[in-house]
Amino acid sequence: MGAGAIGLYVGGMLAAFGATVAFAGRGRTLESLSRGLAVSRLGGFKAELKPHQYRAGGVMALAECDIILFCTKSGDTAQAASELSGVIRPGAAVISLQNGIGNVDTLRRCLPQCDVIPGTVPFNVVRMSPNAVHCAMDGQVLVGPGDASRRLAAAALNSPLTVAVRDDIEAVLWGKLLLNLNNGLNVLSGVPLRQQFEDPAYREVLALAMEELLGVLDAAGIQPVGATRTSPRLIPKILRLPTWLYRVVARHQLRMDESARSSSWDDLVAGREPETPFLNGAVCRLAEGHGMRAPVNRMILEEVDRAFAQAQSPRLAGRELLVLMRQLSQ
Structure with missing residues (x-):
């Protein structure tokens, strides 16, 4: 459900290795899928799928x-779930592979007849064209426990797509949110992710945003679990290392193509609504619920809203952003 970058990549990889896959999309994407689907990933894997290898249409x-x-943008969750509710077969399972916090609760409320399972995709996928997607980073699809999750993992077993079933998926979602705090920052920087992470000032801004979230999670009694190999509490420290040492320590995370951008950047280019209300905005709401403030995340949220209103990145330099954020966090 949702034929964006993540939906096309995960579905395309499964279809390329024999799974029966259907895409629910609309407009230009559906027209393009009638000609085929190209999926590729870091390391050289490529597959050119013909239209007979999958189904594509509306929600039906x-x-x-x-x-x-379920791979729609967070802001579309309720509407898409409502469309799906009149179509979905009894006993079907719904696995959310969305960014942000709160989507699973919305799905359970809108689809009470379904087994709704939390999940996350902690790696970057680039939409190269309406029917071509490229995975620009290493990583696993992480899903909560359940029969559907085990079947999904089995369907991906012989493919380069790795699906891992996690009993601690709720804590993993908060760990993933920590990483997603960079999405809005990538919009504000206007540069590819690899270039952004080479700049110590951008890394410091991200570290400040992450520390706000970690402090709020402590107040809420929530213990985040890393969506990657690195402990969430170590990430801000790693970001603050000198660049030469950061490259060594974070070499696995830096295994990405020069083309890699955040999904929020893709949304800006495509003229969609920003997802930052479900990312940095989730930090602000949790903070307010515990009598705290999250000024760095609030500033990122507001600046991204301004960028989307103007339909362009402000291309703020790392040092410029850092001065603003340090003033807020004092």
Whole structure:
């Protein structure tokens, strides 16, 4: 459900290795899928799928599916779930592969007849064209426990797509949110992710935003679990290392193409609504609920809203952003 970058990549990889896959999309994407789908990933893997290797259409294309991978933008969750509710077969499972916090609660409220399972995709996928996607980083699809999750993992077993079933998925979602705090920052910088992470000033701004979230999670009694190999509490420290040492310590995380950008950047370019209300905004709401403030995340949220209103990145230099953020965090 949702034929964006993540939906096309995960679905395309499964279809390339024999799974029966249907895409629910619209407009230009559907027209393009009628000609085929190209999926590729870091390391050289490429697959050119022909239209007969999958189904594509509106939401009715999912009527016979027993596992729905829910991949819409967070702001579209309620509407898409409402559309799906009249179509989905009894007993079908819905696995959320969305960014942000709160989507699973919305899905459970809108689809009470379904087994809704939390999940996350902690790696970057670039939309190269309406029917071509490229995974620009290493990583696993992480999903909560359940029969549908085990079946999904089995379907991906012989492919380069790795699906890991995690009993601690709720804590993983908060750990993933920590990483997603960079999405809005990538919009403000206007540069590819690799270039952004080479700049110690951008890294410091991200570290400040992450420390706000970690402080709020402590107040809420929530213990985040890393969506990657690195402990969430170590990430701000690693970001503050000298650049030469950061490259050594974070070499696995830096295994990304020069083209890699955040999904929020893709949303800006495509003229969609920003997801930062479900990312940095989630930090602000949790902070307010515990009598705290999150000024760095609030500033990122507001600056991203301004960028989307103007339909362009402000391309703020790292040092410029850092001066603003340090003033806020004092």
